[in-house]
Amino acid sequence: MSDASSVVSVIDDLRREGEELDRLVEALDEGQWALATPAEGWTVAHQIAHLAWTDRSSLLAVTDQAAFEHEVTKALAEPGDFVDNGAREGARKPPAELLADWRSGRAALDAALRAAPPGARFPWYGPPMATASMATARLMETWAHGLDVAEALGVTPEPTDRLRHIARLGVRTRDFAFGVHGQPVPFEEFRVELVSPSGEVWTYGPEDADDRVTGTALDFCLLVTQRAHRADLALRAEGPDADRWLDIAQAFAGPPGAGREPREHQGTKDADR
Template identity: 40%
Template sequence: MAGMDEAVAELAAEHGDLDALLAGLADDRWLLPTPAEGWDIRDQVSHLADTNDICVDTITGGPRPLNEEALKFPTPEAFTQSGVDKGRAMTPAAVLDWWRTSAARNRDVLLQKDARDRVPWGLGMSAKMMATARMMETWAHAGDVRGALGMEPSATPRLRGIAFLTLRAVPYALSYAKVEQPAGTLRADLTYNGETWPIGPDDADNVITGDALEFCRLGIRRASRAQTSTLKAQGALAEAALDNLRAFL
């Protein structure tokens, strides 16, 4: 559908990168601990597979849409853990097949939507932003898999979409942290491979500058602000944003 091809192509590329890490991985290496405390590689992939399924049901009106499924659990952590527990009862090969099948279905249903169609995921987002959100989620957990395998996080031009999503999520992130949003408008000027990516209004009176990878890792909560070296804030809103970035629900 209109406007979805590029977003879903980026999601497919992120899926492909993770698949390349997992294909041929010996069973014992699926049990390697990842940087996420208590989770091994199988847990990371199980979480992605389960949330892929939930995304499909949210879009298609299936039996487990997010905003209904999450209410069945006492806490968000318990909801997340339920998907991990499914995978712990499966072999690595079965988890890989589950993830591959769910990822393909996720791409297929997104391609049936118009970019502007609304998806009731959390507070709601466009179908195009949903594709970017699934790309962000895949990149985040693939980074944990890479960490378990002794590899650095990947940094591709797809970071631009993740950075855009992260900046758009600043009001949600501040609300989640129970921080009153300072007045003003916000832009991020992020560097990647010698380029500068301006994200946000040209006339913004608050500006974040720095490395795109650092910004995105801060947004997925894989780094703290104290662990970054390039990110700078100009203005109270920019300061609050960097202190509380959160790209996911």
């Protein structure tokens, strides 16, 4: 697959991921928009508002870098709060208005990413991002926050091979995960072998690597987006560095995420309430 085809492929999959979540929320009543999700303090409305806010930030990064730099300055003035503030602001809107905002932002970002010139790189809150990287990051967030929405609604989404983009990002962010946790970055590459939803095996890294991770692509993506605790996933690590990685993996930018409690611990907490 050529570089251009690869970029189009991830943008197409980002659009499909957004459409799938859209179908899940389009018919919700006001009470369902207010349902709590696994993210503490966030309702379904907060989840969609966060996606809408991040899509708008991405659109600025792609189309108006001066305006985006202004947003970065605002973020630096309120470290740790600007993401939550964006979600809270959007969640206060009537559901129909929030949904319309998210849809228009998705459409505008889709068009902007497709129009980006080859080799373009865009500023971000971390390192600059290429077009494919920007689309992959948006797909990852759409999928991960969509899982939170689905859990609040008692729905179990069917995994698709769109996870290949998230799995690849999870592998590529290995060194970042070690660094952000203040741990030494392993010198050698790992071997990662993941069974996709369609049954294909996705492989990364040298076949003869001493450290290995094996399991399903779904479990790996749940781990690197911190949507499930390692104890609840059927991932196998061989080698001490690979084992450490599965405790700290994160594919998203920013400080170390808090992650999710094991299901057994969640049940204990619920029983104590």
